[in-house]
Every structure is written in structure tokens, then in C-alpha cells.
Amino acid sequence: MKKKSPTPAFKAQRLPKCPTGIQGLDEITGGGLPRQRPTLVCGSAGCGKTLLAAEFLVRGAMQFDEPGVFMAFEETESELKANVASLGFDLDTLIDRKKILLDYVHIEQGDTQESGDYDLEGLFVRLGHAIDSIGAKRVVLDTLEVLFASLPNEAILRSELRRLFRWLKEKGVTAVITAERGREQLTRHGLEEYVSDCVILLDHRINDQIATRHLRVVKYRGAMHGTNEFPFLIGDEGISVLPITSLSLNHKVSAERIATGIPRLDAMLGGRGFFRGSSILLTGTPGTGKTIIAANFAQAAALRGERVLFFSFEESPDQIIRNMHSIGLRLDPLVKRGLLRFHSARPSLYGLEMHLATMFKEIAAFKPHVVVVDPITSLMSSGTDSEGKGMVTRLIDYLKAGLVTSLFTSLTQGGHALQQSEAAMSSLMDSWILLQDYEGNGERNRVLYVLKARGMAHSNQIREFLISNHGIDLVDAYIGPGGVLTGSARAAQHSLEKAAVLASQQEAAQLKREVERKHGALEYKISGLRSDYETEAAELRRIAEQVGTRTFVLGTERDASGILRQADVKASAFAPAKPIHTKIKV
Amino acid sequence: MKTKRPRSPAGAAPPVAAPPRGASGNKKIRLRLYVAGATTRSRNAVVRIRNLCENELAGRCDLKVIDIYQQPELARLNQIVATPTLIKEMPRPVRRYIGNLADIIDLLSGLDLDLEAKVAA
Structure with a gap:
């Protein structure tokens, strides 16, 4: 084995990067991991280190034609194959096609004894042989720290590890090394001191009984990178990191207008309804008819022949269909025709990012023209405020990019504070319709007004909102000296x-x-x-x-x-x- | 895990050990020494194990020295990480010894051969 001193990689051009193919990670790192250098991925048990490393390898082999070597110290080949198969990756085929090589390194502690001086040349030879046999460009070492448990002589081990990282660079492979999170340092055995180029920290935190995984690029020498903590999730199709800050505002927009299903509401919105691909917020206190307006909107879209995806976080599909039937909306034929699809889930079923991933998947599969989320607030309550806002931002962004019109209902607690509490979310919305209760004369009546509607002339008037057996009707509210008159007063x-x-x-x-x-x-x-x-x-x-x-x-x-x-x-x-x-x- | 351990392929390298002799021929001690190139460490280990085979364990050793540079696939097959590694494949249980075999007494006890070695001596 040649022992060259590492050549300093001072180049005028930007650091070459190796795309991981992992959703979102390349956005955060500005293109991927540093090419031909080792990257350390550390995190506590069960936070997805191995899967991240495996996906890096599999995607490299499948998408970028870069074969890879997976050197596993913890899991056997069959265990690893089973684990990766849960992400939908077929390792066997890739191994057969010589795109990936698995090597399970096992050191039996009980029957191994040390006697005198040694080195880890065996490991080097195995790795070198594996790399050369398939022409690997990527290497994963998962987890080197096992060596610390099996080889008692730490001095030898450390000097050999230092040599290993240098050797990896010389080999010109992009390597991912995983390590256990340490108590005071990033890794239990201080591996970060050998890897100076890129360190990614994974974390699995529980907040309000809901676990969320986070990813943070601690260090990325010579490159811009997002320093925030990003939620990520492990879904059926691998890892997806959900960057919020990397989103850009460059959607295509449509001038097409779509009717709301309530003619008087269309009239309030410049006579022609909402813009296609816009985001609409519908806020209201309990029982103000948010779901009804949403269902009307959904029905109108489906009757035009558009596909509508209705995410319900409070009611089951059957319940919505039954309730809407009572006011004259027939949704079940639309469901049967495949134009309307419901997706119901309890918000507490899983974490926010999992909801988001599920929604993305549903949207990608159904390709809807209109998406209704009823209500977005109960979903947001399953995470922190900033997480919730980040999630909505990402969802709206995703929908807008596909020119999907989105309607979000939002439950507020009443009073004027509601407008403040919704302010964060409303800035993401193109149109905002407010539903309110008006109490007086011993009765409660519903009123509706358009708080904002970007890009269109809209009515500034308060309309009374009537729900009858025949559906929704909007009538002019009377403005008297004592305020707005509704119901019997009207x-x-x-x-x-x-x-x-x-x-x-x-x-x-x-x-x-x-x-x-x-x-x-x-x-x-x-x-x-x-x-x-x-x-x-x-x-x-x-x-x-x-x-x-x-x-x-x-x-x-x-x-x-x-x-x-x-x-x-x-x-x-x-x-x-x-x-x-x-x-x-x- | 011991049952999972891959066997060393027979005849992969020519035997270096002395030919078997005496009644203890059926109680062969099968030793495999994996080294990486002709470093000082490797040479030390080779010399020490040969001495052991030719003296204390004379006539009972089936020793092979394998250079993993020449046969890298054997390193994977036999789970070699550190070099030099000495594997006592027979008699059971399988034992591994890593290092340049500086301490022969340790080595003997490690190989569970001290008793037999004394008997043989």
C-alpha cells in the first residue's frame, strides 16, 4: 500500500459536489456532499444514519451511475438488505449488476486476542479490493466505531483511522462514515477530528409525544450550506429532508379564474371567483360553515370535471358526505366517478412531517386540480408554530408549483385576536375569507367577508351567510346605526x-x-x-x-x-x- | 456467530508447515496466518509462528501463510480486519490472534494449545 502524504486540494474553482439524490439534502448542501472526500454522519441510535448512508449509495448507483461499496460493521448483509428493502430499494438487483457491493465486517470479540503490534491493513485491502472490483465512486462505512469495541489498542486504531480517511481521499471516493452521537462531543469516539470536510448531525427528538427527526449540516468546509435544523422523515421512498428556507418564489401563475360554487361569493371576488393555482384561507370560529364552503368549492370543481383531493383531519369521509347531503350537496356521485377523493387522518396519528409526506404522496398519486385541507389548524397543532408554518409554506409551495388551487380552512377561537394569530399563515395565502358569528337579538348568525384577495377587485362588504336545505346563500347584511343587522333583525x-x-x-x-x-x-x-x-x-x-x-x-x-x-x-x-x-x- | 464463520478454502495456498509425523497426526492443528505484504511486522509474525510449528508443535501443524495483497478476496471471506491475523481453525473452537505474535506464551494460551503443547513437549 502506497503511503502518500495527502495532496492539498487547493483549487480556484468551487468545491466539486457529489449529489446524494436524497430529497432535500442536495438543496441544503447546495448540490450534495463534497466529492472525493469523507463526510461524517452522526446521530444517536435509531435516527436514520444507516438509511441515509444506504440511500446515498443506492441513489448514486441508480441515478448517477456511481457504483458504491457498503462496508457494514453492525448489520449483516441480509439484515441490511431487508432494512433497505423497506425503503423500496432492491439491493439484490444492484448487487447482481455490480453496482453495489456489500461487505459485512465482523470482529468476534470473544475469540480474538491481541499479541503485539498490528495494523488494519486487512480492512484497507478489503475496501480497496471492493472499490476496484466494481469501480466504486462511493463508499459507506457504517459504523467504524464498532472497531473501538473490538480492538482494545486505541492508539493503533486511531492512527489507522487517520490513515484510512487519508487513504479514502487518495482513492478519490466520496465516503460517508456514520458514527454514534457522543455525550459531549459529536461522536462517541471523536471521529469528527478525522473528518474535516463535512459533518451532518441527525437527531430524533420528541416534542409533545410526537417524534420528529432533524438534520443539520454542522460543518461543510468550503461551501455554502443551510445551517438550520431541518425536519426529515423516512418514508416509503426513502429519506426526504424538508428544507423551508431554500424555497424560492418563482412559480408560474395562471390568470384563469375558477368559480367557488357559490355565485354570490364569486360576485364578491370580482365576479369570477379565485385564480387557479392560488392559495385560499378560510378562517372562522367553530360552526361558522368552513367545511360547507370548502365542500361547495370541492363540488363545484369536481362538477367542472377537475380532480379534487380533500384532506380531512376532523371528520371521516362518510361523515362529510352525509353532512353535506343534508344541505343539498351530493358528493358521493363525485367520489364514485373518481373526481373527488377524501383522505382522512387524525392529526395526532403521526408527526407533522409524516403528515406532510403522506399528503405529498397522495397529491403526487392523484394529481388533483384542487386540494382542500380541512382544517389546517388541527394539523399545525401537532407541531410547533414554526414547524407548522414551515409545513404550510412547503405545502403551498409544492401545490403552487403544480398550479394546484388550494383551500385551507382554519379554526380560530373567536374575537379579534384571531386575525393576529392567523397573520403568520395569512401572509402565505392569496385570498383570505373570514367567517364570523354575529350575536344579537338572542340569535347567532353567520357572516362572511373577503379579507383579502390578491390580484382582483373584491367586495368590501359583509354578507350574511345562510345555510339551508338547498345549500348556501349569501344575502346583503343591513348596516344600521347599531352595526350590522343579521337574521331576524335584518x-x-x-x-x-x-x-x-x-x-x-x-x-x-x-x-x-x-x-x-x-x-x-x-x-x-x-x-x-x-x-x-x-x-x-x-x-x-x-x-x-x-x-x-x-x-x-x-x-x-x-x-x-x-x-x-x-x-x-x-x-x-x-x-x-x-x-x-x-x-x-x- | 461461530457457525456463520466462513471456512478457509483448502489448498488456496501451499502448506508451509512441516510434514506430519507421529501418532498425533490425526490431531492436526490447522493454522492460517494472514499478512499484508512483506513488512517487518509480517515477517516477525511469520518467523514466530514457524518457530512454534517447528519446535513446540512439531509435526502437528498445518500452517498456511496468506498474503492478502495477493488474495484480497480471502480477506473478505475470512473477516480479516487487522494484520497480521492468525486463525486457529482446528481444533475447535476457532481462535483469532492479531498482532505480530510477540508473546509466544500468550499465543499458546490464546490458542488453547498450552496443555497439548506441554504434553507434546
């Missing part, structure tokens, strides 16, 4: 207004009659006046005639007197004297 106000209208109508009719009467009276007066006038006019004519006659008579008399006085001969010649007598007689 009805009373309604009849009051009706009466007022009637009264004013009657008043107008009366006024009309009055005017008509006045008009009649005036007409009558006018006709009286006219007859007066005509009488007077007749009188006037009579007088005028009398005046004319008198004038004539006077003239005649003057002529007559003139004749008598012999004043004018000529005049008398023109005026005969005879007719004068006749005229006077008239």
Missing part, C-alpha cells in the same frame, strides 16, 4: 323598510288626490269666473249698444234743435228728420 329592518315604502307610496297617492281635487276646484272656479265674465261681457255689449243709441239720439236731437234754430241748412239737408222718431221708440 328581517325586521327589511319589513320596516317595506312599511316605509308603503307609507310614502300612500302619502304620494294622497298628495296626488289633493292636487287633483285642487285642480278640480280651480277648474270649477275658473268656469264660474268665466260665466261671470261672460255675463259681464254681455252687460258690456248691452251698455255699449245703449251708449250708441243715446249718442245717436243726442245727435238727432242736436240736429233737430239746430233745425229748430235754423242753424245749418246744409246739415239738415243730409239728415232727414223722419227716422228719428222711429229710433227713439226702439
